Amino acid sequence: MTKALLNAGKLSPRFSPRRRFARRAGPGKGRNRIKYLLLGIIVLVLLIGALIILVSTKNLLPVGKVNCRGGWEVTEAQRGEWCAFIEENIIGRSLIFLDEAKLRSLMKTAFPAVSKISFEKNFPAAVSVMIAKRLPVFSVFAEGEATTSATASGFFWVDETGALFSEVENPEIVPALYFPEATGSSNFKVGGTLDSGFLRFTAEVLSKLKAEGLESVLLRQGTDNYLNVTLVGGVVVQFSPRKPVDPQVTILQLMIEKYRMEGRALKRVDLRFQDPVVEY
Numbered sequence: 001m002t003k004a005l006l007n008a009g010k011l012s013p014r015f016s017p018r019r020r021f022a023r024r025a026g027p028g029k030g031r032n033r034i035k036y037l038l039l040g041i042i043v044l045v046l047l048i049g050a051l052i053i054l055v056s057t058k059n060l061l062p063v064g065k066v067n068c069r070g071g072w073e074v075t076e077a078q079r080g081e082w083c084a085f086i087e088e089n090i091i092g093r094s095l096i097f098l099d100e101a102k103l104r105s106l107m108k109t110a111f112p113a114v115s116k117i118s119f120e121k122n123f124p125a126a127v128s129v130m131i132a133k134r135l136p137v138f139s140v141f142a143e144g145e146a147t148t149s150a151t152a153s154g155f156f157w158v159d160e161t162g163a164l165f166s167e168v169e170n171p172e173i174v175p176a177l178y179f180p181e182a183t184g185s186s187n188f189k190v191g192g193t194l195d196s197g198f199l200r201f202t203a204e205v206l207s208k209l210k211a212e213g214l215e216s217v218l219l220r221q222g223t224d225n226y227l228n229v230t231l232v233g234g235v236v237v238q239f240s241p242r243k244p245v246d247p248q249v250t251i252l253q254l255m256i257e258k259y260r261m262e263g264r265a266l267k268r269v270d271l272r273f274q275d276p277v278v279e280y
Contacts, residue, residue, distance in 0.1 A: 061095040064125040112165045112191040134159040142182040162199045177219040240272040
């Protein structure tokens with residue numbers, strides 16, 4: 001038996017949903033925000049511009065002291081000369097806008113013997129400068145043999161990069177290379193660089209020989225760019241630029257030791273061929 005529900009309307013509560021409307025900002029508030037933002041940007045630009053003008057014109061934080069430090073084989077006299085040049089170009093300039101690249105260029109032009117320069121800013125008014133000097137690997141003379149005109153002023157010190165950085169007063173300090181290929185070259189002067197694979201090969205040979213305790217006294221460029229080296233004691237060695245340097249130096253050591261143990265005076269070792277040619 002089915003009974004009718006009484007007061008069915010009471011069992012289903014009625015909902016009267018509220019309508020929600022988004023608040024709309026008044027037109028005046030949006031304009032004020034944009035106005036304040038533009039005003040802030042203008043003030044910031046003016047402050048930055050004023051600071052730049054102040055620094056460039058009034059020289060904010062001028063350098064008052066330069067601390068010079070020398071590395072490698074820099075003597076006190078050299079450091080004093082270089083430091084005076086740096087002070088002349090730094091003192092009174094703005095520490096903030098110090099042009100390090102320009103200073104390096106000026107320094108290396110004035111002093112070709114300088115290889116590296118580093119700057120350290122010590123606020124508020126000091127700069128520390130570290131200078132390193134080029135080291136000679138050998139001296140070079142633009143002729144094939146020594147002549148009566150081969151005075152000390154005709155020799156130049158060369159570093160491992162092939163840079164000629166100083167005239168030589170005493171060529172005997174390092175091995176001397178007679179290098180006719182340099183004759184007539186516009187770069188054969190202090191500050192010039194001889195871009196030659198032969199020079200790089202020569203520097204590598206000398207470095208390996210020195211590492212093994214074999215000192216050289218004289219170098220010559222032979223035909224086909226082979227390197228003729230006279231060692232301390234008079235042994236003459238021919239090195240080939242077409243072969244790796246390390247094996248050639250190893251063979252040379254073995255030959256020297258072998259003939260020393262046999263009691264024979266070694267005169268020449270030619271390493272240009274597959275088998276070394278020995279003269280004693």
